[in-house]
Amino acid sequence: MSYGGTSGTATLSLTDAIVAPLRDGDTLPWRDRWQATIHSLDLVPDLGCDIGSRSWWRGFATLGVLILSAAATFPGMGALPGASGPMLDANDWEMARAQAIMPLAYGGDTGLHMAATDSVQPLAASPERPHIELTATLGQGDGFERVLLRSGVGEGDAATIANLVASAMPLGDLEAGTQLNLKLGRRMDKALARPVDALALRARFDLRLEIERVDGALTLHRIPIAVDTTPLRIRGRVGDSLYRSARAAGAPAKAIEAYLKVLATQLSVGRDIGADDQFDIIIDYRRAETGEAEAGKLIYAGLDRASGKDLRMLAWTQGGRQQWFEASGVGQSRQGMSAPVHGRLSSHFGMRRHPILGYVRMHSGNDYGAAYGSPIFAVTDGRVDYAGRKGGYGNYVRIQHGGGLGSGYGHMSRIAVRSGASVKRGQVIGYVGNSGLSTGPHLHFEIYRNGRPVDPSSVRYVTRAQLEGSALAAFRAKLNTVTRVAPGAALAPMHIAKAANTAPPSEADRLPG
Structure with missing residues (x-):
């Protein structure tokens, strides 16, 4: 509400309109006085202002009441009660399973009769x-x-x-x-x-x-x-894309992926393969006389290059492990050598003051600090040349890896191999110890080239499996057999003489119903 005066126009609130007469000495009924008090009371003031005043404490009390109310009505974090009862029995489970929607290939068995409703009238008799x-x-x-x-x-x-x-x-x-x-x-x-x-x-x-x-x-x-088991051979020109050309020629996608992985172990697929090169893919293939066919794994990966050396790779199992071998009988290479122990390098190859003898002399290897009893691994494949006690080395193992390279492992607590044994990369050959001239548990690791120690950090092994003797002869025989298959021979019409299956059943095949 507003009023006019000589000094201008002012605005009067509802609370001021009610309280104003009281200031002039007038009296109001108790109901009006109560309403005026309620309207003037601010229960939620800004707690950031007038800190410590009466209105601030009133707002703080309001906040406390709200917090206590929320805490009193909090439902808690316990588990919600659930209905308990027996699990589905066999009949109920079968009925529930019949209502599920499942593909036929996964055993869908919909179609069981549901329970009858009140509208169903049972027949006295039905035809069978x-x-x-x-x-x-x-x-x-x-x-x-x-x-x-x-x-x-x-x-x-x-x-x-x-x-x-x-x-x-x-x-x-x-x-x-x-x-x-x-x-x-x-x-x-x-x-x-x-x-x-x-x-x-x-x-x-x-x-x-x-x-x-x-x-x-x-x-x-x-x-x-x-069943005809003639392998499926697919050949063609690489063109703009090896993958698309092989797919267009009829090669399965998985076989092409495996083929590209084999090629990648020998050359750069993106840089070394030209458009005029010829891909040669052979996979396991089975055809039944009833018309079904199954494509299996890649068994041969070949590449006839317009310029450069041709590639011929055959999958072959050697030593219980299948890998790819070149036509010469050389297998896939493995780069580098594995760590001899899980530990930190504590001393390098070179001249140093011996911690026990006290004078400077050549340290012929690297020292690795590790916990007592930690396993020690062969860094790559080889044959154990020596395993036993050796002076300041304590318990010591020396392995020959071929090509004039060897490795030595000293200060072992226990040796796990014998002299003359063949070891594989990563095989445990002993355990970290403190034998010989040693100030604490660690591994002294050495690398030899033609019998002379060299810095282990300067050596990078490249191991390649090589077939020899009867294994090489069997490999080449399989390679010749596979590569004699003509492209598309597996898709030729089958000429199989069907044997009569009219022999009477044996006693084992005849049981009472």
């Missing part, structure tokens, strides 16, 4: 189908016998069929996605499961199994499937 044909799929992690039971096969027939199939191959070898073609016959009573009249499945790429009921007994028939 003479037989039912259906297809069941073995899911990942599923059980063979469980698939049969889920498909309506009785427990007796399911156990018998499982035993028959197990006599032909382990049930665990059946792959996920295997389809079972079932034919269920007529039953004498609706309360009973239908008997199995026939079952067929592709057990392996080269084997089909058929089971039929003959004179009341289930009989197994093994039907071999002829």
